[in-house]
Amino acid sequence: MTSASTEETPTDPVAHGETAGREPRWKRLPLVWHLRRSVGLQRGMLVAGLVLSALFVLMALLAPLIAPYSFNQLSGPDGSFPRQAPPSAEFWWGTTVGGYDVFSRVIWGAQTAVLTVILAVILSIFLGIALGLISGYLGGWLDRVLVTLADAIYAFPSLLLAIVVSIVISGGESGFLSGILAAAISITVVFVPQYFRVIRAETVRLKAEPFVESARVLGASTPRILSRHVLRNATRSLPLIITLNASEAILTLAGLGFLGFGINPTAAAEWGYDLNRAIADVSSGIWWTGIFPGAAIVLLVLGITLVGESVNDLSDPRLRIRRRPRRQPRRTATAMKGAA
């Protein structure tokens, strides 16, 4: 996630004295590039998404400083915490039925969520890309087997699959690291087919591109073709899938926790679990235990989805909004790109 400060970057490349040359590397990084290209509503969406996401990342990083209590703390210096206490100066967002401080749980929950997302995305990216490249480029029986396997995984309801995997890995409930790992791996299993599919489709397309054929004619070895020519060109749509998958990962993690297959409340804070415990509170008018973790889930998913959607639109030149040209045409016309 990029920090929100990049929105201040000036968008006029001429101001930096860059003319025909390449822009510096950091300006070509995915999110920075998109932000510099964006205008109007698309810029608003992207900035809102980035700010929301950055907020949660900061929350995760600074959780020990922000949160007044630990996620599994049940008593302070004045004795045990009250149960189901309404918001007060001492407990900003109240306490749960188990006696946890809601505010602290929500803050610490961001850490769990961000960590799980990062783990799940990294795991599935590496597996998915490797399998997709090999399967798409070599083809044959290996390709057919892998595609069938991916389809079979697709056919499973993803939450059900995640439940099964989490039971297999951790026997249902577990501690902080193994819990996060179980959640991450179960999400990975669901997401690998997506990366696999995308990378495989790109590879199959690129395989027929003249520049890959040209490398074959030159006698390049298969690993060289894959790493130098195919891989770098196949990853263009990855930023989009990553953002979309990240939001799905959060929902899956919350779903697992909600159903009781998540992380033990003593091992880590997890919004899904807190929501589950808040069910009974709803009918008795105790709103603070459910609203805050729920809002956290919604806002983080919204933030990441906004980033994903606007990145998708900005990457496509046909969907990208551009500044209107000035009415007064000038004499120094440069070569036109592709319009004629």
Added chain:
Amino acid sequence: MAAAQNRRTTEEAPDVAVDIRDLRISFATDGEPVHAVEGVSLHVRPNEVLAVVGESGSGKTVTAKSILGLLPESASASGAVVLAGNDVVQLSPDQLRQVRGRDVAMVFQEPATALNPVYTVGWQIAEGLRAHGQHSRKQARARAVEILGTVGIPDPQERVDHYPHQFSGGQKQRIVIAMALALGPKVIVADEPTTALDVTVQAEILDLLRRVRDDFGGAIVLITHNMGVVADLADRVAVMYQGEVVEEAGVRELFADPRHEYTQHLLSAVPRLTTAASDSEPAHSAQQQDETAAPLVDARDLEIVYPGRLGRPGFRAVDGVNFTLAPGEVLGLVGESGSGKTTIGRAIVGLTRATGGSLSVLGHEMVGFRERSFRPLRSRVGFVFQDPATSFNPLLSVGEAVAEPLLIHGRAADAREAAASVRQLLDAVHLPTHYAHRYPHELSGGQRQRVSLARALALEPELLVADEPTSALDVSVQARVLEVFSELQQRLGFATLFISHDLAVVGMLADRIGVLYRGELVEYGAGQQVLTDPQHPYTQRLLASVPVPDPVEQQSRREALAAHRAAED
């Protein structure tokens, strides 16, 4: 108020079908807005073909599309395009819809994509008629049958219910023209109407367009980069360069006496077909060829069959072809699309598998070859691809792309070591050496194709396969690339298989020419002999169909072709 003013001016000049006045179009891009058209003024009279010529990026397509109001959202236009009393630039989308089809229609470049594959052609013609609400379903169908007959589709009564894929490319273009004609518009905009077609089909479509002008009284705005087509069809020519009209003249005056420097340059760059025996032999044919040396490529009864779908026989792309390519020789392979010329080129470098007969490349049998055993020989074969835009990895700089073969075959350990060779190679294709740091998209098509040549020659191969290396380029650029190619060929003496659909280009370069027709080699002989004294009727028809960039000569050639066709029937 604007409309009233326009009406007054058209009354003053009633014999003008379209009047473009001081048209300016600019496009919004990520960077500075691009001004594609800068103050163009043109007019077309009824019964007249105005050809708009220029290289890609000159603004010719955008200008013509503005007549239909077909500009992308990122474009903004000023000026006036007066069509039947309306200024198209000012019209609302609803009014534009009324104008399109009724007053002006368009013939697209690629007939295969201009037709919707899931509807019958009759339905598609009727759609335009019924959109303007003057025809019932039955009337529209009758009109569709009638118009299909007019454009020369046989059995229109029956064919009206056929789908686009059941027609050939030329017939599809006829149907697209029929759709344009359906409502009897006064102006037809034809955007490269024959570029996607084979030469023999092109001649027929040009005939049809000429009839459209004569019989229907329509004005045609013809956009093309092919000066032969211009000479064949146009009455008046407007030459566009960087968004401006630099010269406008009658077709004969323009070809006989081009005024503007750019027009002169454009016309001199057009390769001319030498059909009459002349002294202008290809420059390098005097070069010594070692007749006794073993041929680099030896094809005997070569067969290439693409596997068919389950239960269907495969497609025989190449059928019993024999030819040899000696060291240092340039062999031109000519043929229309689907004739198998590209397939042969790809089979020589092992991109397509040869399935029958024998194809020996550098002494290695390519029928049933294994990549592992052929790989060492790859350093001795170069390949130049057709489309310079896609034959480079967009993420590698030009220098890296050219260094790639050196690295693969261990001639250089890393990029630093290869840098000197890369500079030499770029210099050899007349590119500044600092281009090594640029990326492919920063180069023009012609420059990219020269880099492609440099890459293919990096390992000093004995054999070069060039698959339509100039067909994606503008004429003026093509001349430069061909110049560089012949210079290098003479200096380095590599043998070349030059694949092209353009007889004039092949005639300029090749020592020997092979003509392919539906997978068979119908004619094979010395270059001049094939061009001046063709034996096979197909070669004769092919040669007669090529339009030459000279209106006077083209007229007589057209008549000869008509006589030839009549004799064949």
